[in-house]
Amino acid sequence: ASKVAIIGRPNVGKSTLFNIVTETRKAVVKDQAGVTRDIIIEPVDIWGKQFDLIDTGGITEAGDLFSKLIKEQVTEFLHSVDLIVAVMDGRVGLVPEDRDIIRVAKQAGKPFLLVINKVDKAQEEEIAKADFYEFGVDIVSASFEQRRGVGDIIEWITKNIPENPGTVKEGMNITIVGKPNVGKSSICNLLLGVNRMLVSDVAGTTIDSVDSPFVYNGRKYTLVDTAGLRKSAKREEDLEIISAFKSHEALRRSDIVLLMVDGTIGPTDQDARIMQSILEDHKGVIVVANKSDLGNKEVPEYRKTFREQVERVFHFFKDVHVVFTSAKTGNGIEDLFETIEKVTDQINFRVPTSELNDFFFETIRKAPAPVYGTNNVKFYYVTQTYQKPPAFIAFANHPDGVTNSYRRFLVKNIKERWDLHGLPIRIFCMKSR
Template sequence: AICIRGDRPFTLWDTGGIAVPQSRDELSAQVRSVAEKALRESDVQLFVVDGKEGLSPLDEELARTLRKAQKPVVLVVNKIDNEKHEPLAAEFSSLGFEPTFAISAEHDRGISDLVDAISRLLPTPPETGYQPSTISYQPISIAIVGRPNVGKSSLINSIVRGERAIVSELPGTTRDAIDIHFERDGRKFVFIDTAGIRRRGKQSTSAEVFSVMRAERSIRRADICVLIVDLTMGVTAQDKRIAGLIQKARKPAIIILNKWDLVRPKRKGKQAAKQVVEETRARIFFLEYAPAVNTSAITGENVEKLFGLIATIQRAAQKRIGTGVLNRLLRQAFESNPPPMAKGKRLKLFYAAQTRSGGLARESFRSLEFAESVLAKSPSVEKPLLLPEFVLFVNDPRLMNETYRRYLEARIRKTEPYPGLPIVLTLRQRTGVRHDQRTR
């Protein structure tokens, strides 16, 4: 995660809790491997200890390891919630690290002083004479979501080519949503490695319940959601539930069919890959706008295609359908397949137009006009990824049903496919605003 709280922004790398040295299980070994990588690549190390638990043999061993790294070390004694607890920090002075900070992460106590100390210890950036561009491209955030153990962390590690996320055969390894910053061809990405979302009946601990909540929050804050499906298991009810969360949040999406290397030997014929994609899309039909690709996070096969799909979605978000073309295609759609009768009335279209800002902008700003004014006055900020939104002025928005909405969406996609993007249809009553209805 990037910290911008102090004078100088810096990246924090949470290595995960390091277990006792005698532990030889796979997960503990991977935690240690990630921690060792962090020691090699970091400029400053924060050694966090538990003030209430007191000094332990493991703390002393870790202190010896940190000294060998020959990097600046800041000793952080956590859980010092008030002045009465400050004497607890004195026990850790025997470790010999300066500076030492007694903090309470839960109560935000002592954090400002800690951030200032980190800023002072960071190396001075080299004088390159480089002048930054006048355009500040905001990183595009990609939420990696899926059931436990489908390969979310493996995919991210394959992308960044390093063990930033801990990978294990044990389901539920990642409980927190982890932000991993990555740059490729001058473009910045933030990959959000979320906790696996289990079936509600399988959420046996409070930690897993909160993990699901964080994963759902990651979906909401992401620009694009990447749903990973385990091909060895096929599309499960839980996969459909997660796809439903993406659809409900109206998020651009990509479907990654992982572990293709394990499935391919069992599938015969040149069209096997295409058939697998079609079978999956049929099972997750309500996310039909999402492109899908067979991959293997372990071997790296087709992982590079993810960036091509992201770029395709970004380009599609910039495309518009002219008002004249839009009205002609919708009128033809109404004429060739009239809406069904409902309570003796039929939906009637008067006029349609594509908005200049999509559904995401409407949720992010107070109004469409406000959003456009902000973007117009801020050339230094890249415009957000917008959804294709169409406003239909009709006689009564309540006459639109889901089947006809999907029909109209399909007709729009024949003119402009908008791959990876959900289409937003907003219905308004021409003679007033009593019955506004947005779909999708």
């Protein structure tokens, strides 16, 4: 992951910034080789941008930089990071040690942001910043105490961070969830029985023993956490909590979740709750109506009725993909994989930024956001995050004024424009001036 270093003199607010962005109390403490002071590293995921945030704590502090040895080490360290955020004290103003810090940081040649903290009165912003303009670098004024300016810092980081190389993973991770007796084990056995790959076939990957790689139609997939599924014995009551925890862990590791229901019964409120947690984790999802060999209803009629049930029970996610299968006869498995491939393409879809902005502004021109108090909500820019499935950030003057229904309206338009039906799409709104 990319590394973002926070540097600065003691007491300027480095740790406060670190804690706000990572939402932790300092947790991980590591020793950087050759440097006796501790530095703290914490992984952060903001809008799909992953990076390690580093509180350099002591190593870049004050008088240290006057020692040649320390200076060399710090320089070397800063060469190893991707972005540098230097925090200065706006109440004290520019002091000689700050000049040293800025000089060393600039020498590292990385994107560099100067944060002038402790500017508690917004109207003093320009005065506080004035001291630092001579360095010709990006400057943000902030009051960490009042949580002001942090959004600007995060925005700067996400804009400047190099795109993640991305872990090269073959195939999608698929998880099967659903109530007992709907046919999860049966489908699992059906898929793995014929298509199972030996672990040794999977080159260069470590496969968790509970995960089962397989091939369908020449494409590779991994069925996540099949250990629980393949156990035919009924689980005991006190194992439920553990299995609930494990299934959440499995959910997080998966790209596509198959929410399996008994097609003869239809989805229930319990399925609605499972769906909620899938959506909270922002995963691709397909409702699989199993046991379609049972019942004596006419097929089109049965499917229509089932679809209506889906729209009622999953009223918060009406356009979800639905596939009908029979684990007994094998019917519908081909449909299932066609849908899996479609969802895979949707999940990986990226909209070119200019095309996105053109469409977005055309859409809001036709139907502007409702007035927020006495203010018009004005959008400036919209960009897709690195998250999968696709998510977007819209910068606006009054993000609080973007109502949920307007957000749904935007999502609906985006889905229609780029054929992203059946996928949970998110739009974040952020303040910008």
